[in-house]
Amino acid sequence: MSRLSYEAFLAQRKEIIQQEESRALGADIVLTEDETKVNEFVMKLKKAELEEGFNAPVEFAPSRHFFQVLDKISQSPLYQLLRKMPKGGILHTHDTAMGNTDAIIQATHREHLWQSGDFGGSNPIHYRFSKTKPAPIDGAGEWHLVSDIRKELGSEKYDLNVKNLLSLFHQDPHHAYHCVNHVWSKFAQIFITLEPLVTYKPVWDEYYLHALEQTYADNVCYVEFRGLLPPVYDLEGKIYTSEEIVQNYIDLTEQFQQAHPDFVGVKFIYAPLRIVDDNTYAQYFDTAEKLHKRFPTFMAGFDLVGQEDLGRPFTDVNDRLLNMSPTIQFFFHAGETNWCGLSDDNLIDAILLGTKRIGHGFAAVKHPRVLEEIKKRNICIELNPISNQVLKLVDDMRNHVGAILFSDNYPVVVSSDDPAFWCASPLSHDFYVAFLGLASARQDLRLLKKLALNSIEYSAMSPAEKDEAKQKWTVAWNKFIAETLKSIS
């Protein structure tokens, strides 16, 4: 038995640290001279927050529940810089939860809106746009015009109630949500309450455009969103078909792009609920095939959504998924769970079904073969750190599995899932948490640039679309670098 000489020790220590740095996500990025200067500034901001947190851990925002540090983060110079940074695309977000609730609050000021149930009452609240009083709902209260309720409560108070109704935000989230099923039931309830508000055709259009505006303002240039294609309706009794809704998405996107030519675009992943019966699955598959045929580029692919622990496992439908047209790409949620050897087996199915990306993949680190296949097949994991915290998979963000994936160059992107429901920005809050809480103290601007590039690389865009996207993003990135440089010199 012998020990190293101190010289040999120091040399080997340096080597291991270098090897780890070279394996970390973003290590392949070579910064320009200007980027290097901006990087020094970024790292000064990052180190200041790390140092504050190291000295007083309770002050470290990513170690606490997002709801408790929202204000603190808004004041963070690092967060403010990340807001401005061109972050590429959002590859994991959901139709009715990607904008904030402002557009919905505005919608409740529209005429012909009816409500049953009281705020804070025991009956859940139902909404419906209708020229006449809607038909009664079993077990629900009487319908009243929102305009009347608004008068009674006062307009500001009414808006505040809507805001609370459509968010999981709570001052004391640890006590408000006692377990994962509990928070998911509240989460699902928001979607249900929201649906008849947002699926009213005028609101539907407004909400979508508003979400794109916010996304664009958050310096995100591309969106690939999951949607259920709920029944959009109008006052005349028209119910829009799936194909009409998708066509409408395309039209609105074009309209948006005309106003914002540097915006790259949108693609849509058809993602209905996994917890349904076999007949409903059959309808899904029909719809997916129809949409794929009609919108072969706008419709990027197929997914299934809803709480994975409680939903039907892939084993129930593997055979039918394998029978879908092979040109329909899969972007499956899988492993969004704390369990090991139970619902997380969905990860294995998702990979063998040929999924192009994995939504969340939180449990992947407990599956050594899954990790190998992810690298071998270059399957991108869509990390949604704030979502995972709010939906009770992880508490301290430094324990988020993304930290492990970042450390060894796994193909990942950072995304935001349902930012509206937790009062987060479209992407910047998740980038902040990922950069400060998940990443090593050593990971720098190269990680951020890599995450932005990955969001293009692992998107469902065609090679030509990717080229154009990268071009547009590069213009924005260079402008960001130049402006940041100017502001700090």
Added chain:
Amino acid sequence: MSRLSYEAFLAQRKEIIQQEESRALGADIVLTEDETKVNEFVMKLKKAELEEGFNAPVEFAPSRHFFQVLDKISQSPLYQLLRKMPKGGILHTHDTAMGNTDAIIQATHREHLWQSGDFGGSNPIHYRFSKTKPAPIDGAGEWHLVSDIRKELGSEKYDLNVKNLLSLFHQDPHHAYHCVNHVWSKFAQIFITLEPLVTYKPVWDEYYLHALEQTYADNVCYVEFRGLLPPVYDLEGKIYTSEEIVQNYIDLTEQFQQAHPDFVGVKFIYAPLRIVDDNTYAQYFDTAEKLHKRFPTFMAGFDLVGQEDLGRPFTDVNDRLLNMSPTIQFFFHAGETNWCGLSDDNLIDAILLGTKRIGHGFAAVKHPRVLEEIKKRNICIELNPISNQVLKLVDDMRNHVGAILFSDNYPVVVSSDDPAFWCASPLSHDFYVAFLGLASARQDLRLLKKLALNSIEYSAMSPAEKDEAKQKWTVAWNKFIAETLKSIS
């Protein structure tokens, strides 16, 4: 682009699951016929708790704070079975925190014990055994005889106060301890308050023997504990030297072994505080060399203890550690932190210093090169799941990094750190949490047997000692299998 046939899919799915099973810790264990029957019973108990937890996550004990589920766990048939199971050795525990507080409460009934400060008062409480009133301590209150305070408060109430004083237990731990530094300061204060009570020579002996009794009763046959060798004293003013204290440990252990011939034995790791000045480090090294020379087998090696984030990093002392006699083995705490790229760099130092095992290694999963070296050098990670939860590294045990290490056959043992301070049994509670919370739902009796065998394999025992240990453990194990089989048939 094409998809697998359903047959090919099913075959590949089966293969991946088998490959993962064969890579999991314990997969190399082949169970006997009797063990297989016991395994079925063990898995019935495990599955019942998993199922309950899957249906109502809040009921799943390993997902909640240990303090909130202590009573629930005591009633668990799985826990009761694990109590009886011969678990091998405890390789990571600390001198004055391995027994429970009963022996200390008894000690406060002894005469000549003085106290300053009141329970629940603002001054910390000090104790001292002395024939006459001890000298005043700066800033502390007046000394009173404990016998007088006991009379005033009532004996039962006094004992309860001592029990609370010497434990981190709290009904609402999330609110009681707001961050890692906060809980560590309370934790360190317990050691400080406890020291003059436990280092009184008659109590010292009693405490150690009591701890061994409890450990033995928990079906643990071997202990390797870290100790600071604090100044043991008596009423005549004698202060015991480090060598006298170690000799005393040896004598007491022999006495214990004579009464319990199936108990394998004890080894000692000299582990003083890492947050001291250079001169104190010099004294440590002297003491370590002296003890190593005099007790080459009982003293297993050297370590440094205390909160890693706040203590001095290895980089301060690497050169001097490398200069220690190469026959002194290292068993370093390292990576007991949530940070990445900061204090967790201690992991790299520990490995290059040649550590034989790593205490906690919680941050290792964020270090791909560290993980590789751990496997290559066969360095055992001493997992202490409950300690990591109480000291605020992790909340839900399913997120404990041990889950990852279990999934890919890393060399690990499960240990208990300071069970007295969180009202845990010497080892069974940690085994319960590891088996139910960290391990995959698929991992079975083979994991438990492997953990027991690892505790012998990765101990500091000589090959001959290991042979004897394994023999004694096997006798106990076979008896456990036979008795369990009898009780279930």
